[in-house]
Amino acid sequence: MKRILSKLKHAVRLSKSSTPNPVIQSNAGPPQDIAVCGSPVLVSVPEHSQAEPVSDGPQLNTPLETLPPEVRRNLLSILGLEELSTLVHASPVFYQQYFLDRRSLLCKSLETTLGGVTVDACAVYRTGVESFSGTRTSGKVRQFLKSYEDQRSSTQYSNLTKTLTQDEAVDMVAFYSSTIKPLVRHYTSWTLANLDDKANNLQSYSPPLSKTERTRLLRALYRFQLCCNLFGVGRHGTYGQLRLALRPIDILESFICIFEPWEVEEIACIYSFSKEKYDQIFRDIRWDVHEENPKFEGRRPPTPEGAFDIDNSWVRAYLLIGTISRGLELLYTIFTIRDHAHLVSAMQEHISWPVGSFIEDEALGETAQSQRRQELWSNRDRKQQRRDLLPFKGDGEPDPPLAWTLIWSGTYSNLYGHYVPDAIRRWGYVMWDAARLGGTGAKEVLARQWNADWGDTDPRDNMQYM
16 A cells, blocks of 8 residues: 555656646536636536546546555545645546545545644634634634534544534635635745845755645634634624624633743744735825825715825724734735735725733733733743643654754743743744754854843843732
8 A cells, every 4th residue: 555655656756747737628617626726616427417527637647547446435535735736637437436425535535634723624624614703702702612622622623524614624725725825925925035134144044844844834824813812803804893802811711821832932923924914015005095185085074985094103003903913815825916906905905903911012912921820820920930841852743843942041930921022023933943943053142132132131031020
């Protein structure tokens, strides 16, 4: 079986390299529900169609296609989404095998692709539907988070085959392929360019993402989206009908405290990424949405629809929070817009006020963390108080990344958000493996930027312990 799998993956790689845009021609149409190349709308093949597809790309080796059906199915069931998509586009035989059992194969392929992030991805899907988003209450959010925490503490990943319908699996694949996957590329390019700028590294070091780095990026993106679904405006823009009565301390206790502190910083890194992008966009469209712009002449007062007073620092700050909290789909859409007029119209449609407290300066701020320590003294606080040893043990889960152990001198810290310089988040300090930190000069940048903020002091020394 290992030899067959090796041969199959080799054939898939050859097919990918020779046919960058494979197309299957058939009455049933291509298997678009696994087209993970960035299509924003993915449609599953009709249930009743039995047409035999004809591939106009290169065929796989005949011996693989003549394997027994149960062996072919087993091979398909262990492939990730990209490999699965490529294979069924390249081979009519494997397409037909996929077509007969696509719900189960999609679920298994999602689990293979996401690994330990599967629970987070399911939580994002469940909270991202309009029926949840538009009916949120503080009680409903808390109830969901309790279930989410229980699932995360389980030793087993979510069994998607038992829990997802075919349409739900297709929707999850669509979000991964059209939003998460391309944002991994954008985020990686942005952060490593920022790092290169600070490191002044004359030798380029840019190996592909390791498995651990990819896992950190995936879970950070999904958890940031979960935060938007639970506490933000979300993708459906329900802020006009909804106000959540959740304080920053509530978000901290019910959501943030679920994660290890370096995992919280992963989420904060995505927030910084999103904030910088929207901050630049606000500058770019400032005059276009200014109510004094002549295009709004004769429509004042009141403030015309599509006009925003982003010169007002208070208004700007809250509109920035609200727009960030709409989530990753809008963020990726903004990355794809090249025409200025299109950008202005898209932002006029989506700029939003927040629905209540959110993260960063609120839930991740100094006040909320101090209040949390007074109200909910935790085992993690005790580990920080004792300065329990937390040395770097290697780039594996669930151990912390090297950068986290360096800034806290190999001992436990339960501080994040306010206590961490945003300068080091701009290059994603907790996302990268030790090899990348060493090869890019990032360790020196980390030490320099941390010392610029804290010098010789340790913020843990200023805590009031129980």
